[in-house]
Amino acid sequence: MSVKVRFAPSPTGFLHIGNARTAIVTWLFARKMDGHFLLRIDDTDRERSKEKYEMAIEDGLRWLGLNWDEKANQKDRMARYDEIIEKLKSDGRLYACYETPEELGLKRKTQLSRGLPPTYDRAGLELSEDQIKKYEAEGRKPHWRFKLNHEPIEWNDHIRGDVRYEGKDLTDPVVLREDGSPLYHLCSVIDDVDFEITHVVRGEDHVSNTATHVQMFEAISGKVPEFAHLSLIADAEGGKLSKRLGSLSVKDIQESEGLEPMAIVSLMARLGTSDPIEAFGDLKPLIDSFDFSKFSRNPPKFDTDELIRLNSKILHETDFSDVETRLHDMGLKDIDADFWKGVRSNLEKLEDIQQWWDIIHNPVAANMNEEDKSFTANAANLLPEGPWNENTWNEWIGKIKEATDRKGKTLFMPLRQALTGMDHGPELPVLLPLLGPEKTKQRLQG
RNA sequence: GUCCCGUUCGUCUAGGGGUCUAGGACACCGCCCUUUCACGGCGGCAACACGGGUUCAAAUCCCGUACGGGACGCCA
Numbered sequence: 384m385s386v387k388v389r390f391a392p393s394p395t396g397f398l399h400i401g402n403a404r405t406a407i408v409t410w411l412f413a414r415k416m417d418g419h420f421l422l423r424i425d426d427t428d429r430e431r432s433k434e435k436y437e438m439a440i441e442d443g444l445r446w447l448g449l450n451w452d453e454k455a456n457q458k459d460r461m462a463r464y465d466e467i468i469e470k471l472k473s474d475g476r477l478y479a480c481y482e483t484p485e486e487l488g489l490k491r492k493t494q495l496s497r498g499l500p501p502t503y504d505r506a507g508l509e510l511s512e513d514q515i516k517k518y519e520a521e522g523r524k525p526h527w528r529f530k531l532n533h534e535p536i537e538w539n540d541h542i543r544g545d546v547r548y549e550g551k552d553l554t555d556p557v558v559l560r561e562d563g564s565p566l567y568h569l570c571s572v573i574d575d576v577d578f579e580i581t582h583v584v585r586g587e588d589h590v591s592n593t594a595t596h597v598q599m600f601e602a603i604s605g606k607v608p609e610f611a612h613l614s615l616i617a618d619a620e621g622g623k624l625s626k627r628l629g630s631l632s633v634k635d636i637q638e639s640e641g642l643e644p645m646a647i648v649s650l651m652a653r654l655g656t657s658d659p660i661e662a663f664g665d666l667k668p669l670i671d672s673f674d675f676s677k678f679s680r681n682p683p684k685f686d687t688d689e690l691i692r693l694n695s696k697i698l699h700e701t702d703f704s705d706v707e708t709r710l711h712d713m714g715l716k717d718i719d720a721d722f723w724k725g726v727r728s729n730l731e732k733l734e735d736i737q738q739w740w741d742i743i744h745n746p747v748a749a750n751m752n753e754e755d756k757s758f759t760a761n762a763a764n765l766l767p768e769g770p771w772n773e774n775t776w777n778e779w780i781g782k783i784k785e786a787t788d789r790k791g792k793t794l795f796m797p798l799r800q801a802l803t804g805m806d807h808g809p810e811l812p813v814l815l816p817l818l819g820p821e822k823t824k825q826r827l828q829g
Numbered sequence: 830g831u832c833c834c835g836u837u838c839g840u841c842u843a844g845g846g847g848u849c850u851a852g853g854a855c856a857c858c859g860c861c862c863u864u865u866c867a868c869g870g871c872g873g874c875a876a877c878a879c880g881g882g883u884u885c886a887a888a889u890c891c892c893g894u895a896c897g898g899g900a901c902g903c904c905a
Contacts, residue, residue: 393905425905484903491901500831501901526903543834552832553901560903567905590833591900614834615898623898657842659854679842681835682898689840692856699867728867795864807865 386418387581390444390451391571393425394436397632398443400685401586401616404651408613409584410449411652411673414666421578422451426458427570443633447644448666455578457570464565467573467603468558471529476602477558479525480507481518502554503528527559529568529599536594541611541675543587548594556595568592572599580608587612611675614655619686636690641732643701646694655683662696695731706733715740717817721773725813739809743817747804747826755797756829758789762798763827771820776812801827 390406392398398406413420422444426432444451471477480503482490491501507528510518518525533551540546558569575583583593590612600607617623636642645663652669653660656677663669703720710718715736726739751759765782767775784790799811802818815823 391905395905428904431904480903482903487903495830495901498830502831546833548833557903562903564903566903571905586899587834588899589905592905617898619840654841657853660841661854677842679835681842683841686840689855695867729865730867790864792864799865805865807867809866811864 384581386413386416387421387579388413388418388584389421389423389575389578389580391423391425391574391585392440393428393431394433394440395428395431396436397634398440399632400636400647400651403443403447403633403647404616404654405584405586405613406444406449407447407648407651408678411666411670412582412584412611412675414670415673418581419452420450421580422454423574423578424454424456424458425567425571426456427565427567429458429564432458439632439634443637446633446637447648453578455574457574460570460574460577461565463577464570464573468527468565468569471602472527474602476530477527478507478530478555479510479515480528480557481510481515481523481525482506483523500552502552505555524561526557526561528555529558529595529602531555531595531598536597538593538597538607538610541582541609542614542678543590543612543680546590546593548591550594550598553591553594556592568595569599572596572603575608576600576604576606582609582611584611584613587614611678613678614680614682616654616685617682619684631687640690641734642690642694643697643733645697646690649693649697650685650689654685655679655681660689660693662693662700664697664700691731698730698733699728701727709733710736713737721813722809722817726809729807729809742803742805742808743814743822747802749800749804749826749829751797751800755800758787759797759801759827760829761786763824766820766824766827772816773812776815779815798827801829 388409390409392402410420424437468477490504494501531550531553536548536550538546556568558566560566593610593612597607636647645665648666648669649663650660656679658672658677703723706723718740726736729739730736762783765779765786767778783794796806799806799808802811802814802823
């Protein structure tokens, strides 16, 4: 049986870091298993679902490099949901309840204050004809719950191992709103059945939902998929993902933070696994090494510093051809492959390249003593006459070495200072051709 | 409040009773290479949450406590 998975975001906001992790892990599993990846937009909540979010989610996934084999929207499948709802009603698995949200809230409060778990008391199941008539006369409309069988529910989770719930400890989930619209639980299960999903991968906040879903799968198709529940990531202090991090969207990371997609993917694919967190330039090695058994049940801490670290590593190994367009878009048109190669190991984020571009194009302030100043001024006179290219540097340095007794740091540092005003940076042989003879001479002479 | 899951170097983790004076990766520190940065090489620092059991023997099994995460919606 071939693997089919789905990533099912609801378009009620941007793709945030936690979603992204689920998407990445699900995708890697699909590709590892040579399976099928379905992007399912869970837009049953018509009020909160927005098309702009749907677009942003797609953009985010594309930016991360996660392609999908198929896409579906729940809002297009309402007729199918109705069909199943009718079937479940006639099977006696759905029952009508007439409590208002306020009444339910009150019930919960009472249970809580008595130290009881706030589960539904199934009052709807015991309503007499008269009571129902009375409610209807009051203008009440029913919402419908799925009736759970009171029996053990078990599955072998790919991450959590054996999981067991007792049906009697769970609340019968509401699957149909008062207004007749179906809720997430049912839609999700129906879709998983219809799209023949073999593995449901999602966050551990869904574990108890899964227990009820298992019975829904059994009631609808008699077949239950496999499950993998990822632990949720925590912030660097080990607490709940803070507002800042929790709301850190893929869009922010891309636009405001200026990070490379593979930095995120590298981190999210390995965080919480026993594989080392390393910077990868492409998805292939992550696919190859993917295995659910490597995932821990602990909530791992997510640290943005780690993202930056991976980002610089990735940049240091990125080929010019992969950034050429972006550099041009930044207005840095005279950067070529040689310059890129010389400068990339000094970058943490791509935008840092601006600084080096400025150093070439705008005046710099050198920080040197008088002795060094006269040294660089003399060095200016030794500049080769010939064509100005990548050999210029070696030729020049050779001449300086002949003319003076400087070597090592005392030779190179003053030159670097005079030419760039910094004591670190890209290799000078690379900078020289970009600077050109005039600027070089000028700067050496102060 | 109830239920579920977890707790090993700063971080991600390996570990399923003796092979653990607890292994790896990243970070950090030092040295080497190097004009700087980066890369690479070598070395170092550094952890079993706590308390009780069980056992000849516990990081490993059991119970409790503490702490963290999750769930308990006519959200997904």
